[in-house]
Amino acid sequence: MKTLKKIILLLIFSGSVVQLSAQKASWIWYPGDFDIYMSNVMQNRRTERGSFFPVFWKMDSHYVLVDFHKEFNLSQPEEVKLFVEGTYNVKIDGQAISGFPKSIQIPAGKHKLSLKVYNQAHVPSIFVQGKTIVSDETWLSTFEDKEWIDASGKTSDKSGTTFVSAGSWNLNDPNQLPSQFKLPVIAQYAAKTEKTNNGSLSDFGKETFGFIKVHGLKGKGRLSIYYGESKEEALSIDKCETLDNLDIDLQQKKDSIMPLSKAFRYVNFQPGNGVSADSISMLYEYAPVTERGSFKSSDAELNKIYDVAKYTFHLNTREFFIDGIKRDRWVWSGDAYQSYLMNYYSFFDAPTVKRTLLAQRGKDPVTAHINTIMDYSFYWFLGIYDYYKFTGDQKFVQDIYPRMQSLMTYIDGRKNKNGLLEWMPGDWIFIDWADKLSKDGEVSFEQLLYARSLETMALCAKLANDTNGATQYDQQAKALKAKIFELYWNQQKSALVHSRINDKQTDNVTRYANMFGIFFDYFSPEQKLAVKENVLLNGKVAKITTPYMRFYELEALCAMGEQPYVLKEIKNYWGGMLKLGATSFWEEYNPEKKGTEHLEMYGRPFGKSLCHAWGASPIYLLGKYYLGVQPVTAGYKTYTIEPNLGGLAWMEGKVPTADGDISVYCSKKEIRVSSATGTGKLRFKSKSKPVVKNAEVKEISKGLFEVTIEKGRDYEVRYSG
Amino acid sequence: MKTLKKIILLLIFSGSVVQLSAQKASWIWYPGDFDIYMSNVMQNRRTERGSFFPVFWKMDSHYVLVDFHKEFNLSQPEEVKLFVEGTYNVKIDGQAISGFPKSIQIPAGKHKLSLKVYNQAHVPSIFVQGKTIVSDETWLSTFEDKEWIDASGKTSDKSGTTFVSAGSWNLNDPNQLPSQFKLPVIAQYAAKTEKTNNGSLSDFGKETFGFIKVHGLKGKGRLSIYYGESKEEALSIDKCETLDNLDIDLQQKKDSIMPLSKAFRYVNFQPGNGVSADSISMLYEYAPVTERGSFKSSDAELNKIYDVAKYTFHLNTREFFIDGIKRDRWVWSGDAYQSYLMNYYSFFDAPTVKRTLLAQRGKDPVTAHINTIMDYSFYWFLGIYDYYKFTGDQKFVQDIYPRMQSLMTYIDGRKNKNGLLEWMPGDWIFIDWADKLSKDGEVSFEQLLYARSLETMALCAKLANDTNGATQYDQQAKALKAKIFELYWNQQKSALVHSRINDKQTDNVTRYANMFGIFFDYFSPEQKLAVKENVLLNGKVAKITTPYMRFYELEALCAMGEQPYVLKEIKNYWGGMLKLGATSFWEEYNPEKKGTEHLEMYGRPFGKSLCHAWGASPIYLLGKYYLGVQPVTAGYKTYTIEPNLGGLAWMEGKVPTADGDISVYCSKKEIRVSSATGTGKLRFKSKSKPVVKNAEVKEISKGLFEVTIEKGRDYEVRYSG
Known part of the structure; x- marks a missing residue:
């Protein structure tokens, strides 16, 4: 918008007669x-x-x-x-x-x-x-x-x-x-460098990403660089995950930049016989997005968690939203889906969402699930509707709708005799990294995502003016939802069971389908409460050890007003990583592990990614469920602000939208709000009648108050929280 | 085969112990x-x-x-x-x-x-x-x-x-x-060069193809080269179809090769002010195929026709079989289908057939007919079964079968309420270049090709071990064939009508469906004779003016034993082009046109291609219907030789197969045959009992004799033809 104004201005000043277009x-x-x-x-x-x-x-x-x-x-x-x-x-x-x-x-x-x-x-x-x-x-x-x-x-x-x-x-x-498109870089230097063997070990102070630059490289022989997200990894020349081995032949000193960018905190620089160098530095490579969302509170640890989460997320925001910067650097749909949501509460960078959705889907014909993973196809659908909801960009939905149809046709073609999805050759049923998690038979979690995707198809069909499609997908979604409750709801356990094998319910109850059922709003109020008690807050149900699924688990609890509980969980879980020295959040964190066990994964001592996008979910949770801002209609035309301190003394922050930010400050006595977009409803509980400057307040149910927020004005509420 | 033997031999002599593989x-x-x-x-x-x-x-x-x-x-x-x-x-x-x-x-x-x-x-x-x-x-x-x-x-x-x-x-x-693949080139020189304006006009003596090489190019300015298949075209700097315009800046003389190969006989070389050159020559670019098929007879004009046809075909055989060398240089499926058949009687180059079939089909999803032309999709199917019949290469059929299925699924999805195909947005119904040829409604010709393609699918399904597919395609083909005769056969006209419009037969009778019906063997013997008289030999039915459809028209007549008539037609039609100075055969030839009218097409004075693959069909007709050699079972495992002089005093020639050639000499008194493949049946008519050296002769019906031909032996028959 700014650029456009500038151009028009320039043209007016230069006296040219031009069209306003x-x-x-x-x-x-x-x-x-x-x-x-x-x-x-x-x-x-x-x-x-x-x-x-x-x-x-x-x-x-x-x-x-x-x-x-x-x-x-x-x-x-x-x-x-x-x-x-x-x-x-x-x-x-x-x-x-x-x-x-x-x-x-x-x-x-x-x-x-x-x-x-x-x-x-x-x-x-x-x-x-x-x-x-x-x-x-x-x-x-x-x-x-x-x-x-x-x-x-x-x-x-x-x-x-x-x-x-x-x-x-x-x-x-x-x-x-x-084709020459490249992300920008800036020069950065190690915080500390020590000699090791013939070379040096540099510590860049925190997790980072970019190209190593070797200053004054000279000689003939082998140059080896070993990268580590941990010191242990950089020093393990046999087991570190990434390295460079280059044959050097330079008669004169030359500054040389390594060909591929890498993730690291530590760099173990080892020139072989006959090779020497003056020093190393790095070119930090980053996506030029703006950090618009913010969060600050009375809790210093929580603030640190938010900052490290945002840094983790920024590192994983590149040409596309990737999973982790060290290892895969791939576009995984389930991972990206979370990134979209975090993005709406931080950079609000719509182009990167569109790019990632387009890249994942690729071209027809569909020959496999997205990333070959059944659940990942479904997240892709969900991501499109969320995109519309947060940005209001209907044109993109219309443009991508044909590719949504062909993916759904592929999926519909893989239903079994019961109209449900189960493993077929070529399918990866992922759900989560978790020991002994059964993928056999008809897994309830996949059916739930299937139903939600069909609902998404119905909504997007409407946006793309496909009336028949809308009706058909809607019917299909309703029928599947009914079937899910008929087949998986166990009255005795008051929960959805994990799966059916040979047309029979298994005994197994896991968190996955149950927590999604909550924020999909698939349960009756009674079922919801039962599920919360019997599954989510039940220590006997297998625990989740990835931030990936903790994202949804904590979201489900927040959606039920359990912000105080979730705040403790955030501090324990993400704070736990910080206590272990994390400078970015991990692919997996199991508090029960010790020492270098935290670095292991996939049977490799440094297999785990220590900077994983899905580790950054506090950005999303704090914006949506504590500052409490979320769109009601597409593109924040209407939205709600329901601040929830969850035990904090105060908090303040910004939630970005396409038209500008929504600012919220909340303490136990005061709420201040201003907004650059749409029409909001500020809702809060108060023991006594609140005092609002310049606006009316309504009591919409006992002790629950509402103020309508118009853009461009400042609101101040005094209440007793 | 030779290469393999050589390697094995070399390895044996070098004393290495290697596997025979x-x-x-x-x-x-x-x-x-x-x-x-x-x-x-x-x-x-x-x-x-x-x-x-x-x-x-x-x-x-x-x-x-x-x-x-x-x-x-x-x-x-x-x-x-x-x-x-x-x-x-x-x-x-x-x-x-x-x-x-x-x-x-x-x-x-x-x-x-x-x-x-x-x-x-x-x-x-x-x-x-x-x-x-x-x-x-x-x-x-x-x-x-x-x-x-x-x-x-x-x-x-x-x-x-x-x-x-x-x-x-x-x-x-x-x-x-x-990616560096290139066809070979050899240097060639103009037959004659004369000065024109500041430059020169070179005549290379006949239609040719390659890169112009400019010797001793020097100076600064514009160099223009105008190419002509005719002298008129090369001299028409405003209307010639292809040209080069290059900005030259050379201080020293330099030999320069033009970046793109072109088709021409004449080259109008025009260096502009400040530019000069010593001379031009060409690098003739060609496919390194072997001219294995041959034909020679007592008729010198026919021999010339055969030679020019073979040259025309060789020029159009490049990385793939293309339509014509001047203009499109594209892979058109209907054109290529004829090239395959000509190829089996000349180069027998199986790889170029496979390449062309693969290139045409491309990848899924199917979004249009091949080349966007409905008929061209069907020729593609037919080409695959022919390929199998001539080469015996079942593996290729198996490999390409999935791509056949998806194309047929696309076509099946475009049937109208009557189960027939008619124009839909995006379809080009081509049939032939002919004035006033109606493409409206349900054209019989397209349904006939559809039926034949379904038969092909059934045959290929069997080869690809898709038993269900074979049954299903077979049933579909039978039903469609029955429907064609029910809906298009006009008892009164004793012919298939051209089309149906609004569910009713039109009055129009054209040659297309009727001639294809003959060599598809879709007619009863009585229908066949009636069609021959009422359509093929009926001067009132619109004449065909492209060698493209003359191919099939003459094939249909040959299939009914009209070789003497066809011989005259070949001499008239192709001989007619030779009389006009053709050095290669044309895209279209209408004997009624005069002078430079022959060069016009598509509303452009030199729009016509004077070297078009489909002009070369005598290669095919003479091999298949005069020498009379054709496979009965795949790859010439069994085959027939039914020589038909069609009025010639004698003829001799070779028909190539995967295992070697089949040689035939035939005069009115003598037939000599030898073969390097399979088991053949030599069949011929004789008024008296023939004398056969070293083999038995059977009279299979009155006056029709048969000799079984085994490979590697020479057969001599004396008979009274």
């Missing part, structure tokens, strides 16, 4: 293609002890031949500059211009400008820059032209071409080709 | 991927007057991430060299080797060697060369590994991965990366 030109491509391409680039940067370690699922590719066009009505002729990544042709009103013009003249009047681009290696992309003609998402694109000519040269008058609006990442520099 | 290593890739990739490269070489002119249908892409593996049992350790196009890892028995090794040691015993390759720009490919371990089509490949690990690092034991055998083009040079 003047916009910044962007590189554009077939929607989703750059996302798929760039996710291939990013995900193929994984290495394991020097070996290339690509994903195991299908990697899709961009369309190699794409046609772009837009119609313009010019009041005067206009010179238009063309920048293209690929081999191309240019047509004005269907007439080709010879060669590969870099600039063309478009006459006044109504004209159609088309470019067709072929590029196998990179994404076919164009950047068009005239006074009023600019490339942006209003251009139309297609990967197949269903037009032809007859023997006389006449073009068919019955086109079957499907045009869709172009995709873009708002890359605004015509001289920077999309 | 020792083979030449090839570059391998995921099947179909290099075909798709290279067809993109080739088809994107089209230009029109200096503008890039790509295809309008969807271009697919290779899988960017591919896993290859094979298990070996080694009697002793072996060093294996690795060549890879892409970023890769190497695993022995699942254990990754660090870095990007170029050579590895594999221990004795049973081991699995795996390489996983990522390449966005080019096809992920490997070349593995050890003593016994070599990369070839026995390796397995996949684009998605459906395997995963649990938290302990244990790999899932229930894989859902589909492995298919790798693809190859038998590229045997490890240092020549597949």
Whole structure:
């Protein structure tokens, strides 16, 4: 918005007569293609002890031949500059211009400008820059032209071409080709360096990510660099997860940057015989997102948890939302789904959500679940509806809806005789990293996610104007929900059982389906209370040891008003990691483990990721359930603020939205709110009638008060909490 | 076969102990991927007057991430060299080797060697060369590994991965990366050059194809080269179809090769002000296929027709079978289908057929007909069964069968309420280039091709061991055939009508469905005779003016024993082009046109291709219906030889097969046959009992005799024809 204003301002001051529609030109491509391409680039940067370690699922590719066009009505002729990544042709009103013009003249009047681009290696992309003609998402694109000519040269008058609006990442520099896209870097230095063997061990002070730069590298021989998220890992040259082994042949001293970025806190730098260097530093690589969300409270430990969570999340926010920075650096749908939610309470970076959703889904045909994981297909659907709810971006839902349909068709095609999903060859049923977690038979958790995904399909069908689809998905969702309660609800246990095997309920009760059932609002109030007591607060039901599932467990408890309990859990669990020296949050944390056991996973001594996106969930929980801000209708058109101190003396923070922030301060006596968006309802309990400056307060039920919040004003409430 | 023997011999002489399975290593890739990739490269070489002119249908892409593996049992350790196009890892028995090794040691015993390759720009490919371990089509490949690990690092034991055998083009040079693949060239010179304006006009003596080489190019300015299949075209700098416009800045004389190969006979070379050159020559670019088929007869004009047809066909046989060398240079399925048949009677180059079939089909999902043309989808199916019939290569049918299924599913999904196909948005109903040819309603020709394609599906389903599919497709084909006769056969006209509109037969009778009905053997003997008289030999039914449909028209007449009539037609039609100076056969030839009218098409004065593959059909007709050789069972295991002089005094020629040639000489008194394959039945008519050396002769019906031909022997028959 700011940029647009600036341009218009500039143009007004420079005296040019321009249309108000003047916009910044962007590189554009077939929607989703750059996302798929760039996710291939990013995900193929994984290495394991020097070996290339690509994903195991299908990697899709961009369309190699794409046609772009837009119609313009010019009041005067206009010179238009063309920048293209690929081999191309240019047509004005269907007439080709010879060669590969870099600039063309478009006459006044109504004209159609088309470019067709072929590029196998990179994404076919164009950047068009005239006074009023600019490339942006209003251009139309297609990967197949269903037009032809007859023997006389006449073009068919019955086109079957499907045009869709172009995709873009708002890359605004015509001289920077999309394929050259890189995240920014800044130089950083180790906090401490000590000599070890022939080399040195550097401690960068906390978990970080980037390229190691070797200053004054010289000589002939082998250079080895061992990376460690822990000191133990960096020193374990045989077992550290990532390393560089390079053969050096430099007669003169030269500063050299390692080819691949890595995650580390410690770097064990070992030049072999004949190789020397002056020092090392790093180029910290980061996503240029803005930290908009904030949280501060009377509890210093909680504040530290919030800060470390935000840092953990920022490190894992890259070209896409990835799982963890050391090992996979892949786009895992279940992990990303949590990142979306954390993002809405921190960066509110909508483009990264869209990119990640597009990259995960790839292209048709669907040959497997997303990441091959059944549950991960479902999170993908849920992520789209959440995206709409938080951003109000209906166009994206419409654009991606066909790809939602084809994934759901794939899933529907895998139902068993009971209309339920169970393992089939090629399916990974993940749920969580947990010992002895059964994946056999018809697992209730998967059916629950299936039902929720069908509800999502029904909602998105409506947004995409597919009325029949909406009805059909809605019916399918209702039928499945009814079946879930008929088949999995155990009256005696007052809980959903974990699974059915051979058409019979198993005895097993786990937390998964039960906690999701709560915040999906699938239970009756009585069932909800029973589930809370019998499952969530029941120490006998197997405990969760990953922050991944703790996210949902704590969310379920918050949704039932258990903020004081959850606050203690957050302090115990995340505070527990901090006490062990964590500078970012982990892939898994089991308080019962000791010492270097915390570093192990997957049967490898340093297999565990110590900086995992799903470790950052306090960002989300504190924003949504303590500051208590969440959208009611899409894009915060309406929303609620229900502050819950959960035992804190005071807290304050900001929740970002597309239009600006919502600020909340809350102590036991005072609530202050201001908002840059929509219409909010501030709700709070008070023992006596609260005093509100400049606004009315309603008592909507006994002891529960509500103030309507309009944007651009400050609200102050005095109450007795 | 020869190469294999040579290797084994060499190894025996060198005293090494090797397994007999020792083979030449090839570059391998995921099947179909290099075909798709290279067809993109080739088809994107089209230009029109200096503008890039790509295809309008969807271009697919290779899988960017591919896993290859094979298990070996080694009697002793072996060093294996690795060549890879892409970023890769190497695993022995699942254990990754660090870095990007170029050579590895594999221990004795049973081991699995795996390489996983990522390449966005080019096809992920490997070349593995050890003593016994070599990369070839026995390796397995996949684009998605459906395997995963649990938290302990244990790999899932229930894989859902589909492995298919790798693809190859038998590229045997490890240092020549597949992406560098190029057809060979040889230097050739103009027959005659004359000065024009500042430049020169060169006549290369006949239609040809390649890169123009400019000798001693020097200076600063514009160089223009105008290409012509005719002199008129080369001289028409405003209307010639292809040209080069280059900005030159050379201080020293330099020999320069033009970037894109072109089709031409005449080259109009025009250096602009400040630019000069000594001379031009060309690099003739060609497919290195062997001209195995041959035909010679007592008729010199027919011999010339055969030779020009073979040259025309060779020019259009490139990386794939293309339509014509000047303009499109694309892989059109209907054109290629005829090329396959011509190929079986000339080069017998099976790889080019496979490549072309794979390139046309591309990848799923199917979003349009092949080349967007309904009829062209059907020719694709027919081409696969023909391929099997001529080569006996069942494995290819099995490999491609899933892609046949998905294309047929797409087509089945487009049936109308009557179970028939008619135009839908995006469909091009081509049939032929012909004036006033109606494409409205339910066209009989399309239904006929649909029925034949379903029969093909049934046959291929059997070959691919899909028993249910075979039954289902067979039933579908039978039902459709019955419906065609019920709905389109007009008793009064004794012919199939052209179409139905609004559920009613039209009055229109065209040649298309009727001639295909003959060689599909869909008619009863009475219907066949009636169709021949009422349609094929009926001057009132609109004439065919493309060699494309003349192919089938003449085939239908040959199939009914009308060789004398067809011979006259061949001499008139193809001889007619020769009389007009053709050095290759044309896209269209209408004897009623005059002078430069013959060069026009698509509303452009030089729009017509003067070297079009479908112009070469005499190759096929003379081999199959005059020499009379055709397979009965797949791969010429059994076959027939039914020579038909059609009025010639004598003829002789060779028909190639996978195992060697079948030679036929036939005069009115003598037939000589020898064969390198299968078991043949030589059948001929004789007024008296024939004399056969070294073999028995049977009279199978009155005046019709049969001799069984075994391979490796010479047969001589004296008869009275």
